[in-house]
Amino acid sequence: MSVSEPLSCFDLAEQTTRDRSEVLRWAAARLPLVSDEEAVHDTRVALRRMRESILGFENCVASVDRAKARRLRKLEAVLGPLRDAEVRLQLLDEVLGPVAVWRDRSDDPRLARAYGTSVIAKPGDVTRPGLRGLETQARRLLADLTAAETAAAREQMLSGPALRTLGKLSAEPKIIHSRQSSRLARGLAQKQLPALFRRASRRHAGEGDLHRRRIRTRRLRYRLELYGPVLSVEHRSVLEELRGVQGMLGRFHDLAVLVEWIDSAARDQRRELRPALRRLTVRVELEQESAKELAEAELRRLDDAAWWQSAQLACLG
């Protein structure tokens, strides 16, 4: 097991906050670009990482900058609806297919011959790919609503104080010299990480289990990234594993949000579209269920193998 150089909290905090501040400024610069599909996501991640570095090195950061953590979180929440709409658009494409893939040819005499008088497609028949009934219209409606929400959220973001705030918050926090900041950063990691590992591994009863574990796994991952330079190199494979779990949990969460959104969006639409919207919801639900099964199986695998404990040992030695 090899451990990196013994960095002090001050050194690591300074290095990390400087790097992260720069990443945040770059991400923020991309934010107004409509064509940059990852700008919002990258900015939110950069905000989270910046916040983590302030929270992780709380005792090394000047008190005036400590309050930044809360403001960073607020700003991240402001970007939430825009990112949600972007994710929704991607998921709609992925789960329901692109819009207008099918052209109504039910009155085509060649098709009539193929089907005879049957209304039920037989195996091998040229059935309509993708969307059926009024699903095309319903699918387009969902895309239009999402596009409108994206535009509104973007407009609000660009016209509001968010960008200005972002500019201020992306400035490097001041790292101060103190008795605590002169201690070894590894010691700080050894103090903080066990509790985060324990929380991430904790199972909860009921519906909220996956949601809680998603949040805690993410927290653990960000903190591991923060202390990465003073952890053993094995922490990289731990991070890889965590990214995998987090991806699965995130997908489940995004699909659950999408189901709720379609449900609420359907209420205000033309009645004729509702059966098709219900079917589309069912399709997303099925996808959500398989995402849930995958995430649960992955967590079970890690829990059963006592992975959390061994990962902690691998990182901290």
Place this chain on the structure above:
Amino acid sequence: MRANLGCAAKTSALAIRADLSKSLRLAAIDVGSNTIHLLLASCDEGTPPRQLFRRREFVQLGADVADTGRVGPARLELAATTLRGQVAEARRRGAAALAVGATQALRSAANGREVSEILAERAGLEQVVVLPAQVEAQLAFDGATFNLPPAQTFLLLDIGGASTQVAMGPARGQCSDHSLPIGSGMIASLAAADPPTSEEWRLMERRVAELLPDLVPPLQGTLALGTGGTITNLPRMLGRDKGAVLRLRDVEQVIELFRELPAILLAERFGMDLERVRLCRGGVLILAQLMDLLGLSRVRCSERGLRDGMAMGLLARGPEWWKPLGAAGVEFMPDRDRSVASVSV
């Protein structure tokens, strides 16, 4: 195989046919998955049966079958008593002959044949015919299209308690049919709350989406008719007359009502059986999906259907009433494992 002859059990089919010159009172009883339903009609050759009397009781054989795959003893007892009562009623009201047929519940029950024999014995009938799905569809199609223009193609949606028949063909002619393994009872039974919770609605919607196969819209110009307990009750919930034309938005309007109000309130408001209201919750979800998937902009509610077809069959073919016109060679045993896509007459 012989028909079910009631008080006139000794009356031969020949006698019935010979008596065509004057109106006959014939009775048709359909032992369904939700109800046992008697129709007493005055029948003349060449005209649709004229309804004289109806009696319907909710026995819900389909509920047992859905739970255990069999009809349990308590439900059998209830069905036997009900059927005996309806047969007696038909006889008392002067039915010259009876046709009694059972549908999906007994078709799919593991003890369906045994139950049909017990029902026949207890009701004093020679037989309760377990109708194959394609025969049921043809009889319903005959009943619903009898007085409609023969050159016109019709599509009939018959939403039952445990199955739905989709039949298409020229009026009074042979239809192609498909029996879909989905019915109002099986869907409605997924909800326990009243009105159902949003999770229960979601569960019902999902089950409907899962059970409906890929459907191909019929050719333009095909007229759609709907029959069965759910569809025939929709006009009154919409404040319309019997036989009204329903659009998809009408069906969705009823779904909104079902989502908002408990069954007891709806039953009072529209003068419906409480049980029918509950069953309709499942039926409307099926109807909305069928209309959308088949691209049907409107469906005309038909008060006529299976029982009318049975009465007409009784008049035309006597003891062999269940052999629809042009359906020679169909197998009359319940075919439980039949795949939906392979069914055709």
